[in-house]
Amino acid sequence: MEPRLQRRIQRYGWDLAAAVYEARWQAQLAPAHEALMALASPQPQERVLDVACGTGLIALAAAEAVGPQGHVLGTDLSDHMVDAARQRAARRGLRHLGFARMDAEQLALPDGGFDLALCALGLMYVPDPTQALREMRRVLRPGGRVALAVWGERARCGWSALFPIVDAEVRSEVCPLFFRLGQQDALARECADAGFERIAQQRIASALCYADGEEACIAAFAGGPVALAWSRFGDETRARVQARYLEAIEPWRQGGGYRIPGEFVIVTGTVPAHPFR
Numbered sequence: 049m050e051p052r053l054q055r056r057i058q059r060y061g062w063d064l065a066a067a068v069y070e071a072r073w074q075a076q077l078a079p080a081h082e083a084l085m086a087l088a089s090p091q092p093q094e095r096v097l098d099v100a101c102g103t104g105l106i107a108l109a110a111a112e113a114v115g116p117q118g119h120v121l122g123t124d125l126s127d128h129m130v131d132a133a134r135q136r137a138a139r140r141g142l143r144h145l146g147f148a149r150m151d152a153e154q155l156a157l158p159d160g161g162f163d164l165a166l167c168a169l170g171l172m173y174v175p176d177p178t179q180a181l182r183e184m185r186r187v188l189r190p191g192g193r194v195a196l197a198v199w200g201e202r203a204r205c206g207w208s209a210l211f212p213i214v215d216a217e218v219r220s221e222v223c224p225l226f227f228r229l230g231q232q233d234a235l236a237r238e239c240a241d242a243g244f245e246r247i248a249q250q251r252i253a254s255a256l257c258y259a260d261g262e263e264a265c266i267a268a269f270a271g272g273p274v275a276l277a278w279s280r281f282g283d284e285t286r287a288r289v290q291a292r293y294l295e296a297i298e299p300w301r302q303g304g305g306y307r308i309p310g311e312f313v314i315v316t317g318t319v320p321a322h323p324f325r
Contacts, residue, residue: 051175055125055151057222058173061276062102062126069129070103072263072271077169079254080197080312081106084168087250087316088195090114094163097187098122099152099180100170104133104145110166111137111145121157123150152180160189168197169312171235172226173273181242191321194244198235200251200311202227207256207268207308209296213289214274217281222274235315244317256308264297264306265290 062069084106090096090113098107101122111120122145124130130147137145150156152167152174165184171177184194202208208227215221229235236249258264269278269289281289300308 054173054175054224057276058273059125059127061222061273062124063128064279065271065273065275066103066126066128066132068266068271070105070132072267074105076254076256076267076310077105079252080314081109081168083250083252083312083314084166084195084197085109085113087248087314088164088166088193090118090164093117095161096120097155097157097162097165097184099155099165099167099184100124100173101133101147102126102129102168102170104136104147106166106168107133107145107147108136108140108142110164111142114144116144118144120145121162122147123152123155125149125151153183155183155187157187159186160192162188163192164188165192165194166196167194169199171196171229172198173223177229178238178241181238181244185243185319188319190319192319193316194239194318195314195316196235196239197312197314198229199227200230200313202230204253204309204311206297206300207310210268210272210274210293213292213296214269214277217285217289218277222277226273230311230313235313236317239315239317243319245320247315247317250314252312252314254310254312256306256310258306258308260304261290261294261306264308265293268293 090110092115094114096110101107107122133147174180
């Protein structure tokens with residue numbers, strides 16, 4: 049897919065998903081978020097960048113960790129996600145937490161201004177994740193840290209049938225190469241190519257739990273990466289893709305609900321302490 053088109057699809061799709069994202073995904077993504085924050089370990093007074101921040105789930109946690117003497121900036125391609133994040137920060141009175149709409153591949157930020165860069169489940173949507181990682185490295189100080197989370201192996205994510213089901217109804221793939229970074233040590237290699245060192249990787253097995261098929265479908269279609277395609281489907285198409293998706297996740301039905309397997313990959317690294325390496 050042409051990168052500019054991919055960015056547009058992601059931007060408008062996440063604008064549409066913003067209203068239901070937290071309700072449908074916060075609990076499901078909690079294991080990845082908790083592991084990411086534990087490994088990143090933001091410290092008091094640090095300056096933290098949260099790339100592809102969404103509605104600010106990670107940025108808010110980071111702001112609590114660094115305290116009022118620190119600073120956290122969340123960036124996202126989606127206006128509606130950024131607006132939702134700002135509202136959450138305002139309700140909590142976190143003046144040291146800010147948000148801005150920004151492309152992960154072109155961060156409008158000075159070199160070396162942050163101690164820690166985070167990206168929780170956002171790199172899969174970026175046309176050029178290596179460029180995004182280079183940008184994170186650029187804005188980190190020497191010795192600064194990066195902590196990243198992506199979805200894992202396709203075969204270990206029972207909901208992955210979502211993409212081919214939707215792709216069968218639209219002219220272009222909605223999330224090309226979504227699972228590429230979750231394969232083996234792909235993300236760790238990308239970090240090395242971007243100039244990070246002391247790279248470590250951890251895999252986390254998890255499960256997406258839903259009370260019924262309707263809840264599973266709303267999360268998958270209206271609250272996730274295919275929201276733009278879903279918004280343009282007519283009633284007949286929606287009924288067809290929902291039926292196909294429920295058939296795909298049938299092996300993980302438990303009574304009236306579902307417990308769908310998933311996997312996350314967490315990777316950490318550091319910027320060399322000597323900038324000329």
